[in-house]
Amino acid sequence: MQQLRNLTYGIVGLGLMGGSIAKSIRENILSSGDVAGKIYASTRNKAALEAAKNEHVLDDYYTLDRVDEMLSLCDFVFVCFYPHMTVDFLTEHKNSFKKGSVVTDINGVKAEIFDRIKEIESDNFDFIPGHPMAGGEKEGYASSNAAFFKNHNYILMPLESNKASNVELFKLLITEMGFTQIVETDGRVHDHKIAFTSQLCHVIASALVNSAEDAKVTQFGGGSFEDLTRIAMINAPLWTELFLANKKELIAHIEKFEKSLECLKNLIQNDKAEETKEYLENVRVKRIEMSRNDVKVEK
């Protein structure tokens, strides 16, 4: 833990996620005790940088034209850009990272990163792909919150080339930030699983809101519709990117879901009371198992 208190952290992109990471490091690691560490950030939106500095979340900031200056100072860098910008940023600024630093991204789809991993890797720093499984439906630094990460999952996809000590440091950092479940896997498994737990859910919620006959129907709501569709207050450009970047996996999950829905619809349509009850009993058992499911860190 003392090691974490002496590091200089750099956040590239200070929106909902970058802001929450900065706040979480400030709150959980650099707030008290023997602290030599710093938090810096660089992003396009200067108002966010100023707000974060005024709130003492940042020790200092660097406008985007000075990002290389910042990178050269940082021991641990989170690149929190939109997915399509991440790989380009990493390759363009490859020579600016501090020697021996750890660098990670937060992309929701990893295909491009793993396709272009040779362009990103460097002897100079350790790039460890990661994905914090948390967020909120409102975007921007103003909506960021250290509490988003409490008891959430973090997916790590270490490369063959990564130093074991850096992976351990990363795990220590995110544990201190509040993440309680760390799963280690590879980019292919990540994209397959995330297409289900995250992208498919956003597709379903959006299609459900789209199918509502009017916005007044929530007068008749009891909480189910509201819970199902909170994520439909969606960041349209970001999710468009994620859906298209993971199209193959996502379409396969949508089609599996469509079949599952069709099956239940047919049971209801044909008054199959016993089979409907059995379908729902199985779902209940599976869903309860899911909520009891303990994550084991696997490699």
Add this chain to the structure above:
Amino acid sequence: MQQLRNLTYGIVGLGLMGGSIAKSIRENILSSGDVAGKIYASTRNKAALEAAKNEHVLDDYYTLDRVDEMLSLCDFVFVCFYPHMTVDFLTEHKNSFKKGSVVTDINGVKAEIFDRIKEIESDNFDFIPGHPMAGGEKEGYASSNAAFFKNHNYILMPLESNKASNVELFKLLITEMGFTQIVETDGRVHDHKIAFTSQLCHVIASALVNSAEDAKVTQFGGGSFEDLTRIAMINAPLWTELFLANKKELIAHIEKFEKSLECLKNLIQNDKAEETKEYLENVRVKRIEMSRNDVKVEK
């Protein structure tokens, strides 16, 4: 309000909903001040009755074979049975209700009630169909909770024959219980709207859990899947009944949702970035409008 404190309330069926209604009346109406009112209940499960009496939720209970005795004492009766038992109960015990009392049900589908309304109606008491839009995924008295109703919707479907003063009394009661939005409509509109906000959501959540490749996929969850499928810890017999009882409306909503999903799937499949973004932008606007939507009481 003083009027509510002097009434004798009867709960028939003391499960999740009946228990929550009893607790809510105790907590919000009969807990303090000048109180002459009583809460009685009758249900099959004697353990629930005893627990509720020990917890001072009930003043007394009547086993089901003595329910007529209870009904003859009550000014306001909530029948909280499974839907298929409600109309039979009301018609069988029609002559036991206290003269001038108000009687309501909590059925999630109203078709049978309105089809058989002539059998239920009586000069002796006022039957006012209602539906409290609240609940939880765990069933039974042990899971009941007065807090379920805070800031929730209550749908009332007054009949031509109802006394205006009884409808007002009902509204006063549920407002004191914590419901903040009361919508007045008829049985047909109710079944159409509820098929969307409630039953369709349960169908989707169940189909989504069913389509999961295994129960361990939540290791990769970030909250979306969990929120979408909490209601899939479903009471299978109850929801089978509700789905089949409202089959026509429900199937129509499922098919509208399927078309909406198919449309979004096709946009993604065909890399239509601009149209996907537009679809999601519209969804976002509509969902935000839904959450701002003020309920206006309409008749």
